Amino acid sequence: MPIPTVEKQLKVIKRGTVEIVPMDELVEKLKKSYQNQKPLRIKLGCDPTRPDLHLGHSVILRKMRQFQDLGHHTILIIGDFTAMIGDPSGANKTRPALSRQEVVENGKSYFEQASKILDPDKTEIVYNSEWLSPMSFEDVIRLASHYTVARMIERDDFTKRYQNNDTISLHEFLYPLAQGQDSVHLKSDIELGGIDQKFNLLVGRHLQKEFDQSPQVCLMTPLLIGTDGNQKMSKSYDNYIGIDETPEDMYGKTLSIPDNLIYPYFELVTDVDEEALRLLKEKATSDPRNTKHELAWTITNMYHGVEKADQARSHFEKTVVKKDVPDDIPEFAIVSGEHHRILDIMKSVNFVASNGEGRRLVTQGGVTLNGEKITDPQHEFALDSGKEVILKVGKRKFGRLIAK
C-alpha cells in the first residue's frame, strides 16, 4: 500500500492531537517518506502494570492505528524493564515493582486488548528489557551525563512534588532517560504519547540529538477526561470505560459523562468523519440527550457491534429510564422450601461484601424482591420448588433466584 501524500496524511494525523513538536520537522519527515515511499518508524510505549485498557488508552492507540493505515512502521514497546522497577511518573507515589512473570503476562494481555484497536499484523512488539537490561552501571552513568538536574526538575510533576516536600527517589530521574534510550535504540521518527508524557518524549528527542540521530517528532494527544468529568480517565480514579466491558456497562457509563464531554469523546474515541463531527459539535449542546445516546451507541458499536449496541440501548431504556427489570439477568439456585435470610442470599450471590453492607442497603431502601421494597434487614422468605423471585440490590444488581 503506497504512502499517501503529505497533505492527506497531515489531515489524519492532526485530528485529536494537542501538540506536535516540532511541526515543521514532521512535515519534513513526511515529505521524505512520501518521496522515497519509505515508512516512518512510529514508537509508542506502554506500561504493562495495569493491563485493563480503557477509552483513555484508546485515544493514543487509535492514533497509532492511523499511522498503520497510512503505511508507516509502528513499534509498540512493552516497558517491561521499567515496570519491573516501578515507574512513579504521573502519580505522586512510587508504584510497586512487578515480578518478571507478572510483567510478561500483563504485556501479553495488553497486546491482546490493544489488538481491538491496532492491526496486530502491522505492529512490531518489543520489550525494552532487551536493550536496557544489558546496560552496565557505566553505561547508565554515561547516559545520565547527557541530561542536567535543572532540566530534570523542570518536569511538572517533579516540581510539584518537590514543592510539596514529597519524596522523589533518585531512580525516578532515570525513567525519562530509560524511555529516551528506547527512542535512541529504535531510531524512532515519531513518538506518540499523552500530553502528560510530553517531558519524557522530549527527553527522547534530546538524547537522539546527543547521539547524532535525527530527533523524533513528539506527537501528543489530550488526556481523555473520565466519566466523573474532572479527572483524566484512569482505573485508579474509577472513572473509566474499559474496552473489555460489557455492552450494557459501556453504554450506561458513557451516558454518565457530563454533557460538555460529548464532543471531545466523539472527536477522540470514535471514527465519525470530520463533517459529522462538525454537526455533532452543535448538536451536543442543542440536544444533549440524544447526542449522548448516539455517542454511547457509537462507542458500544465499535467494540461490540451493531446488535449488542442496540441491545445495550434497550437495556438502558428499560432499567434506568423505566426502572424495569432487564432481560438478561444472572440466575441463582436456592434451596426450595427453606427460609432464607435476605442478608445471606445477597452475600452468597456476591451482591454485597458483608452483612453490614447488606443491612445498610436494606435500611436505605435499596433492596427489592419482585419489585417490593424490603425494609427489614431480618427479612426471610421461602420459595416452593420451581418458583422464582427477582432480587434487585442497589441500582444495577439484578438476580433471578430460582428454588430447586
Next chain:
RNA sequence: GGGGAGGUACCGAAGCGGUCAAACGGGGCAGACUGUAAAUCUGUUGGCUUACGCCUUCACAGGUUCGAAUCCUGUCCUCCCCA
C-alpha cells in the same frame, strides 16, 4: 554527621490517657429527583450480631496503666534546616 517535624480508615486531615470504630472534607454506596449511571438534596461509609455486646484497626515490635491512636522504649519509613 548534627538539630527539628511527622507516619491516623479508600484519599486528605483532626484527635494527643477513658465519653474513639475515631471529628471534618473528598471519594464510594444508597434514596429522592432527573433526559441521564449528570447536577442537586438526604442518608450512609471496619467485621460479627435483631439487639445488649463482642472482635480487628490509628507505621511495626514491645512496655507502662484498671484502661492507649493518645505516655515510654526500640525498629522501619518520610519531610525540613544545618554540615
